[in-house]
Amino acid sequence: MAEFIQALTHHEFLQNALLASMLASIACGISGTYVVVKRIGYLAGGISHAVLGGVGAAVFFGQEPTWGALLAAAVTALLVGWIHLRARQNEDTLISAVWAVGMAAGILLISQTKGYGVDLMSYLFGNILMVSRRELYFMGVADIGVVALVYVLHRPFLAVTFDEEHARIRGVPVELVYMVLLMMVALTVVLLIQVVGLILVIALLALPAAIASQYAGSLNRIMGLAVVLGWLFSAGGLALSFGPDLPVGATIVMVAGLGYLLSTALSSARRRRS
């Protein structure tokens, strides 16, 4: 640990990595809370995997991968949202299809890209040690966007995630609000892909908020606690991975998973005693 802290003062890439994970944790704690209380982890999973299709298309056409990821995330969010609102019966199947086909499209496009050694692994498992200053700015701006969106729309989000039918009866534009919410989740997914890669996104989106919801009784508190937990897990994972040179994203997810396991055991023991 001391070794990590010493290295942190010397190496800019480590400082950037730590800052990136902190920034990602903010959006992830906020969006993750909605994912957990609305139980749309599967939708978020579908969005995050389909993002690879956009990344593949971007590199194939020689564009910036982040823009491809953002565009794909937005399109998939709309598609998945539309499936949820219109096709209740086979929602699962349709989202599985989006999930897998999006990813397959990405792999095919990347494999066909000539003269450009795209590191597929860095999208699958994250490349936090390579994060650039420009990407940090992007993350900061995205965080501000997420916080502002929730500040303005917290009541429509509450109404729609709490009771969709009631919100519709009261004249809330449920479809619109739901789409905006999914877009926010999609934006968060793109941030998190930098840190842990798209395969592990869902862990960082769901676990901090799931732990927080075991202790906090309101959306605001769950969000706050989830952000702090995200900071702890990602800093902890980064520090642990440094000495033995482990993959950072996977270590962060392991730390979060362990935290979730401990918290669940603790809270069920507490419930049994009371």
Place this chain on the structure above:
Amino acid sequence: MSVSNVIEIVDVSYSFGELQVLEHVTLSVQDGEFLGLVGPNGGGKTTLLKLVLGLLRPDQGSVKVLSTTVDEARRRLGYVPQYAGFQRDYPITVEEAVMLGCLGRNGSLFGWSSRDHTAAAQAMRETEIYDLRKRLIGALSGGQLQRVLIARALASEPEILVLDEPTANIDLRMEENVFELLRQLNQRMTIVVVSHDIGFISRYVKRVACLNRTLVCHQTSVLSGDLIKDLYGPVHMIPHEH
């Protein structure tokens, strides 16, 4: 004195795919009425309510509420669903859940007005859940949760209150409490209540409409064995006085 109809359902049919749920149903509800809607499971009661709320569109016929379209009128209705459309473990307090009933007033999507707060507080007092307002909904009993649903509907200060099996998940004593409450509320608003318990609601409502795909309308005083047989098929009747 002219009596105005607040709900007018004219020759409405509705089907889910192949399954015809409602067939040529015509029903009017007058201002200030307390109407009980009874019938067997699958008889179309909930479907009829959803048509009145504009959540479903009729295949045929028309539905008018408060002399206008269902979409225009929807916000002036209070709806108490049979099953809470939310997860019991959602992190929300009683007060917040009731406040959501105020949605649909001007600007309420972004901030509550003092009128919203007053209406919600009054609704919670009327339903006797004011003392529970800081509790999480996950910590409530079935009867308390039912009162939250009613309070949420009242917080919108509705002109018509529509309830779907408000007593399905609670015990008999609570059931009487709920109907006493509805009787008081009926002094200032029209009430339509769906129930499968024809004997019980006939003590409270002013008129019963019996629905089993088609509609038979009756005053409470003439509930007879024949009617129940028409509605449910042959049943073993035990006469009982309330």
